[in-house]
Amino acid sequence: MTPKNRSHVQPTGDWLNQPGGLAESLERMRKAAGLTGERMAAGLSWPRSKISKLENGRQMPTAADITAWAASCGQPDAAGELLDMLAQAQHIHRQYRHQLRRGHAAMQGDLDQLVRQAQHIRNFEVMFIPGLIQTPDYARYRMLEAVHVYGAAEDGVETAVAARMHRQEILYDTTRHFEFIIMEVALQVRLCPPQVMLAQLDRLLGITGLANVTLGIIPLDAQLTVAPEHGFLMADDVTYVETHASEIILRGEESAAYERIADGLNSEAVSGDLAQHLITSAAARLRQRC
Numbered sequence: 001m002t003p004k005n006r007s008h009v010q011p012t013g014d015w016l017n018q019p020g021g022l023a024e025s026l027e028r029m030r031k032a033a034g035l036t037g038e039r040m041a042a043g044l045s046w047p048r049s050k051i052s053k054l055e056n057g058r059q060m061p062t063a064a065d066i067t068a069w070a071a072s073c074g075q076p077d078a079a080g081e082l083l084d085m086l087a088q089a090q091h092i093h094r095q096y097r098h099q100l101r102r103g104h105a106a107m108q109g110d111l112d113q114l115v116r117q118a119q120h121i122r123n124f125e126v127m128f129i130p131g132l133i134q135t136p137d138y139a140r141y142r143m144l145e146a147v148h149v150y151g152a153a154e155d156g157v158e159t160a161v162a163a164r165m166h167r168q169e170i171l172y173d174t175t176r177h178f179e180f181i182i183m184e185v186a187l188q189v190r191l192c193p194p195q196v197m198l199a200q201l202d203r204l205l206g207i208t209g210l211a212n213v214t215l216g217i218i219p220l221d222a223q224l225t226v227a228p229e230h231g232f233l234m235a236d237d238v239t240y241v242e243t244h245a246s247e248i249i250l251r252g253e254e255s256a257a258y259e260r261i262a263d264g265l266n267s268e269a270v271s272g273d274l275a276q277h278l279i280t281s282a283a284a285r286l287r288q289r290c
Helices: 012-016 022-032 037-044 048-055 063-072 076-097 108-117 136-150 154-172 194-207 252-267 272-289
Strands: 120-125 177-183 213-218 232-235 238-242 247-250
Touching (some): 022 063, 037 048, 108 232, 136 194, 194 213, 194 272, 247 252
Parallel strands (some): 120 177
Antiparallel strands (some): 232 238
């Protein structure tokens, strides 16, 4: 199927790897210059893996990368054409990143596939409980939020909730490791009725007993080196970011940046007994207000 017939914007990796695309052009230029990947990487002082990632469309090159590549291959004048191709790829990348969500089900199939194929899942959230450890009622209120924001049909909510609950089955696959990091505010903000939130807090206490699940909570008074601007989910080396207007899937260097952010946030989180104390304290305060 050609790009113009597709119902969604073509992902950047697909575009980079299309016949005659930027990735193929870079590889062809290197081989025409008689350079091995190792030799070219050494000449540019790059990791060997970077050559492979650029030639396989797994990393978006920068303009500086393109210019250096052409010069290394002895074809500096070819940089202009390659930079034009890069501009097209970046345009597609921006379109894909800002694809408007359509109701509850937008990109949920892609997210489900990402999670089910991964061995290590890291999920950070600021204001709410991560989807993989939500109760059905709590998830229902998150789906209803989308109804209010986008004017989507409410009759799709139950299907979306059921799909999210079905996805949670992978939590009990002990060959996978899950790392959830949340801000303490997610335990306290009122995004659902008190009884729904109390059940959700109880669910969190149960999650802490799973050997392959780590739950970290960042206290409100923690001093952070990185401002947590939004939540994100990492499935191995792929990062999924959801905003109010779009879903973004990141790979390569962009995803690696989120890996570093997750490491920094995790270093400020408490787990085990300290995390359980924050959860039970939040539940006690909520009961007092009811």
